[in-house]
Amino acid sequence: MIRVEGLSKTFADGFQALKDIDLTIRRGEIFALLGPNGAGKTTLISVICGLVNASQGRVLVDGHDNVLDYRAARQRIGLVPQELTNEAFVTVWDTVSFSRGLFGKPKDPAHIEKVLRALTLWEKRHNRLLELSGGMKRRVLIAKALAHEPDVLFLDEPTAGVDVELRREMWEVVRGLRDQGVTIILTTHYIEEAEEMADRIGVIRNGEIVLVENTHALMQQLGSKELTLHLHEALERIPPALSGHALTLAEEGHALVYTYDATSQQDGTGISGLLADLEAVGLQVKDLHTRQSSLEDIFVSLVREHR
Ligand SMILES: Nc1ncnc2c1ncn2[C@@H]1O[C@H](COP(=O)(O)OP(=O)(O)OP(=O)(O)O)[C@@H](O)[C@H]1O
Numbered sequence: 385m386i387r388v389e390g391l392s393k394t395f396a397d398g399f400q401a402l403k404d405i406d407l408t409i410r411r412g413e414i415f416a417l418l419g420p421n422g423a424g425k426t427t428l429i430s431v432i433c434g435l436v437n438a439s440q441g442r443v444l445v446d447g448h449d450n451v452l453d454y455r456a457a458r459q460r461i462g463l464v465p466q467e468l469t470n471e472a473f474v475t476v477w478d479t480v481s482f483s484r485g486l487f488g489k490p491k492d493p494a495h496i497e498k499v500l501r502a503l504t505l506w507e508k509r510h511n512r513l514l515e516l517s518g519g520m521k522r523r524v525l526i527a528k529a530l531a532h533e534p535d536v537l538f539l540d541e542p543t544a545g546v547d548v549e550l551r552r553e554m555w556e557v558v559r560g561l562r563d564q565g566v567t568i569i570l571t572t573h574y575i576e577e578a579e580e581m582a583d584r585i586g587v588i589r590n591g592e593i594v595l596v597e598n599t600h601a602l603m604q605q606l607g608s609k610e611l612t613l614h615l616h617e618a619l620e621r622i623p624p625a626l627s628g629h630a631l632t633l634a635e636e637g638h639a640l641v642y643t644y645d646a647t648s649q650q651d652g653t654g655i656s657g658l659l660a661d662l663e664a665v666g667l668q669v670k671d672l673h674t675r676q677s678s679l680e681d682i683f684v685s686l687v688r689e690h691r
Pocket residue numbers: 395396397399401419420421422423424425426427428
């Protein structure tokens with residue numbers, strides 16, 4: 385659906401925000417662009433959508449070069465911006481219909497109705513935007529982006545700053561759109577969001593794509609958790625009876641650290657077996673805590689790995 389080739393962007397002040405990016409987005413997938421603040425997510429989306437000029441490279445949208453064949457490329461794209469930029473006094477129906485008109489598409493009330501129903505905004509179609517909740521306003525932005533029947537929808541941080549309930553609601557909406565055949569590209573800081581939503585994840589850091597991976601495979605790689613068991617008495621070495629568990633000794637023998645795959649559904653975490661074996665060898669646990677790799681840890685290790 386989208387092909388990005390050798391894309392670089394240097395801003396007027398000399399800052400290079402994108403460095404030689406190659407990326408292919410498949411038709412019908414949800415692709416999450418995951419990266420820390422300032423990584424270049426918005427810039428990349430803006431270049432693909434034709435809002436910012438590339439310094440080098442090119443972008444094809446369904447085979448159409450987004451510079452040489454701008455109209456055809458842009459028409460296939462719907463963009464939901466990061467900021468809520470709705471006019472306050474127009475109605476839901478009018479603002480969504482107007483967005484369609486911007487693309488020179490003939491009026492099609494049946495399509496607008498379909499979009500509003502899909503986003504559960506139909507009941508609110510005669511309301512002015514200032515009368516809507518924050519979640520509804522976000523959905524109006526999606527409706528506007530879908531008004532001209534794009535094939536691919538870009539969502540820039542669709543759930544930044546929204547509460548858990550609303551985030552889940554947004555996920556449902558986005559999944560529904562994918563099921564209707566829309567290709568979706570979203571940016572996010574939240575690894576949970578990427579995990580929950582995306583078929584594939586691209587990690588961007590300092591303007592470089594450091595990894596593109598199937599979500600399931602990536603979570604297997606990143607989903608490892610650590611369980612630290614503080615012991616009553618220090619050990620000199622790990623007892624042979626525990627050699628079947630992925631254990632290391634820490635804190636001068638006062639703690640055992642167990643690493644396990646938090647995403648494994650087949651084999652479980654192995655924690656209950658470990659605890660049983662600890663008891664069997666007479667080790668007493670004083671305290672325990674778990675820790676999951678933070679997004680930052682993950683980025684750091686990914687970047688290290690790919691250097
Ligand atoms: N017009 C501009 N001129 C100069 N630098 C810019 C401009 N726009 C963005 N940048 C810089 O490019 C880098 C990438 O910005 P971008 O907005 O793409 O990041 P992001 O990954 O979307 O971050 P966030 O998660 O915070 O939205 C940042 O360092 C930013 O300061």
